[in-house]
Amino acid sequence: MAQQRQPADRPETTRLPLIGAYTNRGYSPTKDQRFVNVFPETRKVEQLENTKIFLNKRPGLTLYRDYGTGEGRGVIYFNNKFYVAVGNTVYEDAVSPVAKITLTTSTGPLGMIIGNSASTGDYLFICDGTSGWVINSAGTATQIVDADFPTPHIPSPTFLDGYIILAKGSDVYNCDLDVPTSWTASNFLSAEMFPDSVRALARQNNQVVVMGGNSIEFFYDAANASGSPLSRNDSTTIQMGVAAPYCIYQNEKFCAYISQSDSGGRAVWLVEGFQPKKVSDEYIERILDAETDMSDCRGYGLRTKGHMFYVINLKTLGRTLVYDTDEKLWHEWSSNTAGSHGVFACDYMADNATGVAYLLHNSNGSLYKLDVDNSQDDGTGILVEIVTNKYDMDTYVRKFMSNIKVVGDSYETGNAVVVSFSDDDYKSWSNPKTIGLTDSFPAFHRMGAFRRRAFRITHSLNYPLRLESLECTYTKGIS
Numbered sequence: 433m434a435q436q437r438q439p440a441d442r443p444e445t446t447r448l449p450l451i452g453a454y455t456n457r458g459y460s461p462t463k464d465q466r467f468v469n470v471f472p473e474t475r476k477v478e479q480l481e482n483t484k485i486f487l488n489k490r491p492g493l494t495l496y497r498d499y500g501t502g503e504g505r506g507v508i509y510f511n512n513k514f515y516v517a518v519g520n521t522v523y524e525d526a527v528s529p530v531a532k533i534t535l536t537t538s539t540g541p542l543g544m545i546i547g548n549s550a551s552t553g554d555y556l557f558i559c560d561g562t563s564g565w566v567i568n569s570a571g572t573a574t575q576i577v578d579a580d581f582p583t584p585h586i587p588s589p590t591f592l593d594g595y596i597i598l599a600k601g602s603d604v605y606n607c608d609l610d611v612p613t614s615w616t617a618s619n620f621l622s623a624e625m626f627p628d629s630v631r632a633l634a635r636q637n638n639q640v641v642v643m644g645g646n647s648i649e650f651f652y653d654a655a656n657a658s659g660s661p662l663s664r665n666d667s668t669t670i671q672m673g674v675a676a677p678y679c680i681y682q683n684e685k686f687c688a689y690i691s692q693s694d695s696g697g698r699a700v701w702l703v704e705g706f707q708p709k710k711v712s713d714e715y716i717e718r719i720l721d722a723e724t725d726m727s728d729c730r731g732y733g734l735r736t737k738g739h740m741f742y743v744i745n746l747k748t749l750g751r752t753l754v755y756d757t758d759e760k761l762w763h764e765w766s767s768n769t770a771g772s773h774g775v776f777a778c779d780y781m782a783d784n785a786t787g788v789a790y791l792l793h794n795s796n797g798s799l800y801k802l803d804v805d806n807s808q809d810d811g812t813g814i815l816v817e818i819v820t821n822k823y824d825m826d827t828y829v830r831k832f833m834s835n836i837k838v839v840g841d842s843y844e845t846g847n848a849v850v851v852s853f854s855d856d857d858y859k860s861w862s863n864p865k866t867i868g869l870t871d872s873f874p875a876f877h878r879m880g881a882f883r884r885r886a887f888r889i890t891h892s893l894n895y896p897l898r899l900e901s902l903e904c905t906y907t908k909g910i911s
Contacts, residue, residue: 441908443834447901448823448887451485454715454762455821459722461751461773463858467763468773468817470897471739471756486840489816489897490765491736492806493778496790496799499523504792506542507782507799510556511569514782514790517542518797522558524571532573536562541678541730543587547596549610557596557612561587564598566612580615588632588677592640593653595661599630604642604651606660621660623649625669632677636687636703639665643674646694650706668706675720679731679744688733688742688755690720697721700744700755711755716762723749730779734789736802745775745794752776768812768892813892818899822857824884830909833879838889840899843869847895851902855882864890881909 451472456464470487502519514525522533543559556567562583564576582600590597595606603622608614626647634641639650648670654663675692686702698720700712723746730745742755752765752775766773778791789802847869852861865876891897
């Protein structure tokens, strides 16, 4: 029997928000709300007591330089040059890149950190888990041959007060003061408040952060006369460890990492001062818990378009989670893999003090500029995907939608989005409908009947994109 409408029913118009937090029931990307390659942004207009909410397409990648083939293993900016590690070679940037170091390994992350010596000035320290090198301000590379250099070590060095600091097992070693090529066997301490080995080192203000599998300890420069100059700050120990040793990001304000502990499960934390603050919720943690190889994950931070992002590449799962520390919301980035979402292909970031982030590809040897004026990744379309929660207009009765309109920026030529909808809990989707954003009334009509409906918006054109909401007109049925 055909559905009858109430004679008194009149069309209603409402705006459906696009922005929001993740609400996924599991780790699958095929159901529930999701934002890929768009980041949220809010703007409050105090005088109007109004808040504008947008989703913005992320910047694209513009090729800066190709450094040959091989695994991208690290990048840093030192002495007005990029130093880029690809395969078994560290290159100094030039129109024709100069090979400076031949590494003992060709895969896995490198440790790259800038140090300073009272006698020789600034230098670049590089280690690969087995060997170490120093590049001075003249560009001369010297391999460390001291028999007391810790090997094997964890390639996540840090620097404090003239010392390069490295971890091996449960011990934390330091070079001789101001001499990064000289090491003494007795210059170490043991991080042993908890019986877990060190997995990574970081620095928070004037403290060395020693991250184990189940604990985090802080050490300060106590200027000890013998052995290590470091002493433990006992009152600041945190009883949880790091799950992904190569996803640690530190800046002048906080240290971000993925945690694990004896209680099970993973979470994302920011440490400001000595106080950890959890920034992941249960929905993000379901995705983190599904990653099977945290040791292969990569993470870093960057600032672009006025936002600070913490980027986490989950390699086995094939997803990249991004936390916006300003908006305190999560979204995803991806690389276009034959028309599908793949893990974001850049694993390392460097800043050359121009206000732009440079990102190293994980396999093609290329360094890219994260370019706010580019809407593609090196000529390949960025796959924007916005999937909403299910909307039912606060009632289960059948609704009849006469049209849907896209609320966002208007463009002069060419730009459009593709909209589809699901009325069966994301199991199937309607035929896609292209809505031009050059039209003064970007709408599609005859949207059919539904009880609960989710929308999917996609975009892969070489244009910018900023959307605010969907506006729909509908009429309620009687049952």
